[in-house]
Amino acid sequence: MNYNIKHYSNLVLSILVIAISLNSFAQTNAKTLTQIDSLANKMFVDMNNRDYDAILDMMHPKAFEMAPKDVLKNIFKSTFEGNDEFSVDIPKTIPDYKLSEVFESEDNLEYAFVSYDMSMKMTFHKQEFDEEAKQMMTTVMKAKGMDVSFLTNNTLSIVMKNRLTIILRDDFTEDKWVMLNYDPDSPLFYQIVPEGISETARVYRQNLMEKRSHTNN
Template sequence: MKALPLHTIKAVFTVMFVVVFTSINFAQEVSEDSIKEIDSMASKMFTNMNNRDYDAIIEMTHPKVFDIVPKETMVSVFKSTFEGNSEFSIEIPKQIPEYKISDIFKDEEGGSDYAFVSYDMEMSMTFNNETFDEDTKETMVKMMKMQGMDAEFVSNKTVHLNMLNRMTILIKDESTNNKWAMINYDPDSPLFFQLLSATVIEKAKSYYQDLMIAQKKKD
């Protein structure tokens, strides 16, 4: 019983954002234009989530995702997640969180440019068919902490989550028609490894570890 809520939370988080360092020197004007594009896309990503604009989220997602998961299936899962279902309902504040944009890196072998957007996200989750006693809540809070989430139960069935250092990878190459597309950083997902090159995966891991170290210094 204890494992089910954590599994559900992780599944919800993965869906929410499916949508989602190598040094590089390039002309200043290219850098400025690209960073403006990335900043605009990051802002749009959160705006579309706030508006529950599933079609817009789909359009921003890396096209290779749909070689594995059909668009219709993903839209259905989005609706079930954000509009509630028999197991749980979630509430996400309609706001654009503060986010950090990395430098832009180049995967010479894969022929892609990529960058990372990191942010904290808040949400509340209510379990419709379960209630938890104090011991179970305490255990769940500790386990969620191990998943990078600060959790606080506001009732016996509702938990408020602050998900720290979430990260989305923005990438553009021939497969995206040289437009920026997003993929959620989820090293536990086999899908993640199927879509990205080893270079991007390694640099994403390194960047994420740096975020975690910086967070540790703050705590």
């Protein structure tokens, strides 16, 4: 009888310890998601305000090993404000973005994905497209998850579906949350992104695209 009492007491104690640990983990996870949600919202606000310094401050520090901040700032300004070759009109809005769960790796790395659709208009100032070129561009961009329609021979309406931004922190970022866009076509992406994230991001985005395809069918 005493053995049974001791056995059940230990069992109850173990359950309580597990329950407290799980509750603590859930609270920590919820706090982290709140931080990431705030950063995601700030990212869109900074884009709408064309606050290039704030955008650069959120970028992964490895990006600055490949190009100085002033060079990247000029690229942002050229993209958002236009140049001799083209101009881009991105609506000032906060899209209906979604957050993933928080992922963790053994090397003190935490990250999450922000997925959203982005629409824009792009106008080429020195180039026009004939019907064959329009069809080719539409096909190529659709394969990359973008819907394109030509408003004129030099102006495109683009909807970028399931765009993915990675928000992460690790020892390299000195525990500061930073961001980078998922771009599997860019060699620079694989030089910046920590090992292991690229495959998780690929699978995550693929699942988003498949889920969307099934919903539309």
